[in-house]
Amino acid sequence: MKSPLAVRTSQIQSDNVALRPSPSQKHLVLTQADADTLPFQNGDPKTKEAVDQFQKALVDCMLSYKENFDQDILKKDPKKLIGAILPSQLGKQQFKLLQLFSPEKLTLKNERMGLVGHSDLQIENKQWLLQTHETKLLELKKMFQDVQVNFRSLQTQFQDDITKLGKNIQEISKAALGYNQAVKESRNLYNMLQELRGNIRVFCRIRPPLHLESISSIEHVGNDSSVMVCDPVKPQSTRKIFQFNKVFGPTTTQDEVYNETQPLIRSVMDGYNVCIFAYGQTGSGKTHTTCGPSGGLLKDFGINYMALNDLFNISTSREDVKYDIRVQMVEIYNEQVRDLLSEDTSSTKLDIRTPSNNGLLNLPHAKICQVQSPSDVIDLMQLGEKHRASSSTAMNHRSSRSHSILTVLVNGKDIAGNVSCSSLHLVDLAGSERVDRSEATGERLKEAQHINKSLSCLGDVISALAQKNSHIPYRNSKLTQLLKSSLGGNAKTLMFAHISPEAESYAEILGTLKFAQRASTVELGTAHANKESSEIRELKEQVDTLKKALASKEFEKTSPKLTENAIATERTKQVLNCTPPRSRRLSLENACSGKARMPERKIPKSPISTMSFTRDRSITHDKECITDGFYHAKPHKSLIQMSMPSTEDPVRDEKIICTVDTVEFCQLPPDAYDRLKQSGLNIPEGTPHRSRNMCTEASGGDNPSSTAKLEKLMTSTAAKKGAHLRKSIQSGIGRLIHGTERRNPQNSAQGTKIMTNTCHDIAPPVTADIRLRRRQSLTGIPPTASTMSRRSSLGGRLDISTRNTQTTSACAASMHKPLPFSWIPWPKQGSNDKRGVKTPPPVNSTAKAKRWV
Numbered sequence: 001m002k003s004p005l006a007v008r009t010s011q012i013q014s015d016n017v018a019l020r021p022s023p024s025q026k027h028l029v030l031t032q033a034d035a036d037t038l039p040f041q042n043g044d045p046k047t048k049e050a051v052d053q054f055q056k057a058l059v060d061c062m063l064s065y066k067e068n069f070d071q072d073i074l075k076k077d078p079k080k081l082i083g084a085i086l087p088s089q090l091g092k093q094q095f096k097l098l099q100l101f102s103p104e105k106l107t108l109k110n111e112r113m114g115l116v117g118h119s120d121l122q123i124e125n126k127q128w129l130l131q132t133h134e135t136k137l138l139e140l141k142k143m144f145q146d147v148q149v150n151f152r153s154l155q156t157q158f159q160d161d162i163t164k165l166g167k168n169i170q171e172i173s174k175a176a177l178g179y180n181q182a183v184k185e186s187r188n189l190y191n192m193l194q195e196l197r198g199n200i201r202v203f204c205r206i207r208p209p210l211h212l213e214s215i216s217s218i219e220h221v222g223n224d225s226s227v228m229v230c231d232p233v234k235p236q237s238t239r240k241i242f243q244f245n246k247v248f249g250p251t252t253t254q255d256e257v258y259n260e261t262q263p264l265i266r267s268v269m270d271g272y273n274v275c276i277f278a279y280g281q282t283g284s285g286k287t288h289t290t291c292g293p294s295g296g297l298l299k300d301f302g303i304n305y306m307a308l309n310d311l312f313n314i315s316t317s318r319e320d321v322k323y324d325i326r327v328q329m330v331e332i333y334n335e336q337v338r339d340l341l342s343e344d345t346s347s348t349k350l351d352i353r354t355p356s357n358n359g360l361l362n363l364p365h366a367k368i369c370q371v372q373s374p375s376d377v378i379d380l381m382q383l384g385e386k387h388r389a390s391s392s393t394a395m396n397h398r399s400s401r402s403h404s405i406l407t408v409l410v411n412g413k414d415i416a417g418n419v420s421c422s423s424l425h426l427v428d429l430a431g432s433e434r435v436d437r438s439e440a441t442g443e444r445l446k447e448a449q450h451i452n453k454s455l456s457c458l459g460d461v462i463s464a465l466a467q468k469n470s471h472i473p474y475r476n477s478k479l480t481q482l483l484k485s486s487l488g489g490n491a492k493t494l495m496f497a498h499i500s501p502e503a504e505s506y507a508e509i510l511g512t513l514k515f516a517q518r519a520s521t522v523e524l525g526t527a528h529a530n531k532e533s534s535e536i537r538e539l540k541e542q543v544d545t546l547k548k549a550l551a552s553k554e555f556e557k558t559s560p561k562l563t564e565n566a567i568a569t570e571r572t573k574q575v576l577n578c579t580p581p582r583s584r585r586l587s588l589e590n591a592c593s594g595k596a597r598m599p600e601r602k603i604p605k606s607p608i609s610t611m612s613f614t615r616d617r618s619i620t621h622d623k624e625c626i627t628d629g630f631y632h633a634k635p636h637k638s639l640i641q642m643s644m645p646s647t648e649d650p651v652r653d654e655k656i657i658c659t660v661d662t663v664e665f666c667q668l669p670p671d672a673y674d675r676l677k678q679s680g681l682n683i684p685e686g687t688p689h690r691s692r693n694m695c696t697e698a699s700g701g702d703n704p705s706s707t708a709k710l711e712k713l714m715t716s717t718a719a720k721k722g723a724h725l726r727k728s729i730q731s732g733i734g735r736l737i738h739g740t741e742r743r744n745p746q747n748s749a750q751g752t753k754i755m756t757n758t759c760h761d762i763a764p765p766v767t768a769d770i771r772l773r774r775r776q777s778l779t780g781i782p783p784t785a786s787t788m789s790r791r792s793s794l795g796g797r798l799d800i801s802t803r804n805t806q807t808t809s810a811c812a813a814s815m816h817k818p819l820p821f822s823w824i825p826w827p828k829q830g831s832n833d834k835r836g837v838k839t840p841p842p843v844n845s846t847a848k849a850k851r852w853v
């Protein structure tokens, strides 16, 4: 290297290595001079770095200026060299140097280096440092000012941003509020719509896979409450999407499920009847949802317990209402209803009765336990679960072998006297199972068959309801009989459709989902609360009392006329005796069809003639006569049947049967019809009097008890408020034949009651015909000639087309004598008179009837 600096550097290095510096080199060897004192020697890496950089800068500088340096300068006075290059080369490093070589250090250094006395150098250094400091200070000041300006502008900007952000947040929150409100409103509207339509709500719950490695059939669970399934065995097959009111994925907790169910359960406290039932294949998690994981309520409670707990919470929070909560728990095991709260379950087989008490209870003999707290509920549920039939199958180690129904009855009364009564049915159905998969044999097989049969009946009912069939086959199983009020009444109904995700259950998954989807289309009609205000109750009682009073007063007024009327009865009787029976009977038939034409003969005008009281043939044959418009008949336990041949409204062409113990026809006053009407019998105004037929099997002679009996008739009919006067004989008999049931359980219940009462004393001979016709319709074998001849001899010949418009009186007559074949109500062609599974429709009924006739 030609550069003297290089030479010097190498010298310095070699000297450092040799540790034998010559006196002439002593001033230059800064490193050596500072060896003891320099901070980096003490292990400060920053200082070391700064010194290194300084050395490097020095060397660089020397190298860059090497051409201009006089080589002698270096030899003569190396200090000058450093003094010359330092100010120009400090540049970037000066700051570090300043830190490293503070004035004190520099002085100290100079002293050490034997530079003391070199005052000019010191001054120079100090001046330089001062200048540097000043420059720095100025720079810093400028920087500070800049920073201040920047800071202020940033501050302003920040404030602007904050204001803007605030505004945005306000807008967003407004929008969010609006959105939430819109969502809430739409949900409310949707719920209202659902409520108005009374749809069965359906929630679907997917059980987590029991084995992690198993392939799932559930492809996707959407946020829009939809579930997509695919057959894993055939991945190319089309995906199927089902949508429900809610779909719970495998990770959903019991609480989440209950939160969605809670509003429905809470409405029980407002007087609504609610039914929640869990449906699904065996092992799909029904018991898990309803009772909890172990079925024994030990942990992770099911919705049954949570519901009851909630009911208690509400009852304590509503201080102005006093609630009475009672619990009933039954199971349907092998088509037998058993009480689960009774200690001896095997001996307590229960009968299902027509719902009484507002349709809430149809197992009157089942044990009902009053519960005061959730702990009472736990005790009862544990008892019920203990008694419930369950056993191990290949599909589920703790499979429920029965349908369990937990019924909670809630009666509330507030301080104003308003009362409400409602029921909550929590149903855990037994799971449908394929016996080949569940490997059921013996008793298990029998159970499985019963379970599958009752579930299939439930499916039939759901289908019939979904299709709005006129006939709903509730009677086909105990399960549907018990669920009747929930499926077809005024209840709010929720169904949990459970599915197992495993690939091998794909067929069952599809079955369950399809069933659930069909159930979701069932419209039950608006659910209404079973509430009655105290005023309404009082008013109802008042109306009843007034009606009774009015009826008795009216009767008192008319009783003096009875003697007078007796003469009129006698006269009418005589006239009737002269009339050929056949034509009279036909006239009755016509009257019922709304085209009433009295026979072309003059009957003495009597008050009774306006009522068209009519007797049937059997009465006529008794040689009883009508004088003065009244029959004189033998005392006889009888029926009074009033018909309303409604020509305008065929639907209202219903049976009207007032069941009264005994009424002597002869004692009915001429204005009895009007009074009956006033007293509550709802008789169409437009119907001519002569077409209204009152038929009675009357008794003769004046009977002193008749007044009381008539009063009884008046009061009983008034008390019944004419509620049952809208049923015609035809539809009644039709129902008797077809077993048709209406959706309104009260109607059907009443209908049954009436028929039972009616047939109590005299079994209607029509039963034989019905039985024969049923048998014929089932077997397809036409009746024998003898039967046919007997039948045709009993009744006259009548056109088939007129069968559905028979008079009530004709039907009423049929209750007392064998009904002519042609009088049996015949389903109209093309009518949608659907029959149940147990009563299939007759094949070619019209043709056969013609043949028979």
Ligand SMILES: Nc1ncnc2c1ncn2[C@@H]1O[C@H](COP(=O)(O)OP(=O)(O)OP(=O)(O)O)[C@@H](O)[C@H]1O
Pocket: 206, 207, 208, 250, 280, 281, 282, 283, 284, 285, 286, 287, 288, 289, 293, 294, 396, 398, 399, 400, 401, 429, 430, 431, 432, 498
């Ligand atoms: N959501 C769930 N989370 C965790 N485990 C579940 C869930 N659902 C069901 N299981 C488990 O699956 C098994 C079967 O469930 P469960 O007994 O409730 O079925 P099931 O539908 O009532 O059957 P069955 O009709 O045969 O009585 C139980 O071991 C249960 O703990």
